[in-house]
Amino acid sequence: MTTLRFEDGTVHVGTDDDGDDADADVRAALADVPSVEADPRSGGYRAPAMRYAAVRDALDAAGIDYDDRVAAALDSPLPLSTTYDLRDYQRAALDAWLDADAAGVVELPTGAGKTVLAVAAMVARSVPTLVVVPTIDLQDQWIRELETEFDVPVGRFGGGEQTQEAITVSTYDSAYLRADDVGGDFGLVVFDEVHHLGGEGYRDIPRFLAAPARLGLTATFERPDGAHERVAELVGPRAYRLDVDDLAGDHLADYEVRRVEVELTADERETYDEAQETFVNYLRTSGLSMQSGSDYQKLVMRSGNDPRARQALLAKQRARDVMMNSEAKVDKLARLLARHREDRVIVFTASTDLVYRISRRFLVPPITNETGTKERREILDRFRDGTYDTVVAANVLDEGVDVPDANVGILLSGSGSEREFTQRLGRILRPKADGSTATLYELVSVETAEERVAARRR
Structure with a gap:
């Protein structure tokens, strides 16, 4: 009889004892199942394990009897029940x-x-x-x-x-x-x-x-x-x-997103414009448009042996640092924290250096990829119980972490990723007992590339 077995991440369809006619029937039955191949070493056919259900369905449709040795483990019943009342x-x-x-x-x-x-x-x-x-x-x-x-x-x-x-x-x-x-x-x-x-x-x-x-x-x-x-x-x-x-409103908190525009200082503007000009001038002769991640990877690869490409890459980073970490953003943050001193606030940045700068200035606990697991849990536990009312983080709270309830988010800097923006917004949307509205502030340096970054993620 034809057999189905799981072996090292594959499903093996054995036809050793079935004769040539039976093998031909199995081959015909599996013809339309993706990634099925003949197995010359052990005979029969083999497919990635993910094709198990498709293999089984194909054999059933062809009326072929088989001994399914995979199903015994997969279908073993578990006595599971839940007290959850689904929304x-x-x-x-x-x-x-x-x-x-x-x-x-x-x-x-x-x-x-x-x-x-x-x-x-x-x-x-x-x-x-x-x-x-x-x-x-x-x-x-x-x-x-x-x-x-x-x-x-x-x-x-x-x-x-x-x-x-x-x-x-x-x-x-x-x-x-x-x-x-x-x-x-x-x-x-x-x-x-x-x-x-x-x-x-x-x-x-x-x-x-x-x-x-x-x-x-x-x-x-x-x-x-x-x-x-x-x-x-x-x-x-x-x-x-x-x-x-x-x-929003019924199962998540109502929310509003407030865009706050800030100006670069005179020194920051000079540094930004100079760096941006160096970068743009290189693009004009490079054949790169920077409309995709692949163009950025090409620039990085070229910078290894092309001094102009390296200069352009460093200039791009300099301009990015200026627009994302401007003094006006930190000053605006001070006013927002004062306005929301009775709220639970998460400050999001794309820069570890900025996290520590904010932590020192405002005496709020920092969370970065350098923060140990035990310390991070202690910070979040204290944020949960109200010991801390504000935390500042660089990317690590975007996903994969159980973040306590907050009702105010302040986005100082980030990427153009819609996913990142959605994750950060989601951190403040758990329903509030008082029915209050959650607020996400998005700080953007005007007349910089950050305006385009903000538009992309929205």
Whole structure:
């Protein structure tokens, strides 16, 4: 009889004892399944584990009997139940995902309860589940949530631990290392912050997993580089989407974004204009338009052996530093912090140096990629309990961290990424007990390239 086996991140379709006619039937049945290849070493056929469901469906459609040795582990029932009462949009998202054969991406804004949705999906399937997350902080948060909700042990891949259970939470890095070993053990995989699969290396994770049920969670599915199309191939297309404005007022806080324009000082203007002129003059003769990330990479590569390209690259960085870290921004920040001294404030920057400069001037705790895990948790715990009313951070609070409630965000500097902007806005949108409106201030240096950066992210 034809057999299906999981082997090292692949599904093997064995036809050794079935004879030439049976082999021909299997070959014909699998002809339209992507990535299926003949296996000359062991006979039969082999496909990436992610094609398991398609292989099974193709054999069923052709009326071919087979011994499915993969399904025993994937479909092993788990006694899961939840006390969560889903909101109407969470129920709609779950139903849409189930209607899409339990394979696809749900896009909901930060603070909309994507973890709750995932718990409901796990209950709906009640099979062994692997949850994949980008950071150790988020892994700890998921494990606490799942251990509280389910009366089953929760395993961990990452943070120095490799313990597998029927429900296991892994970092993306650990999943990349383990997927080809454990890919036949889970019937459902949940990818939190699923846009990370757009990176080339991480794409092997879903390829090596046989799980027919796949749920991707994100606040911002589409990527400017188009890599979300690959995510859709690996996890499933977008099954459901709501944005911030769909939920503001009813399920998230009402909000307003205030753009605050600031002027460069005379010295800053001179430095900026000189640096910008050097950069633009180089572009005129370089054949680069800087309309895409690939042009920037070309400039970086040229700077290794072309003095003019290096001069242009350094000038671009100088101009960027001036416009993003101007004195007027820090002065405006002082006035905003005074205005909101009774509020919970997160200050966002793109510069670690600026974080420490603000921390020293205003005596607020800093969080950067240099901040240790223990210290970061202590700062956020004190922000949560009200000991601190303000924190300043460089990028590290954009995603993958359980950030306490705040109602004011001050964006001093950032990239042109819509995802980054959405993540930062989401940090202040959890509903407030008093029904108050959240406010995000966006400080922009006028008559600089930052005006275009701000327009792109909006």
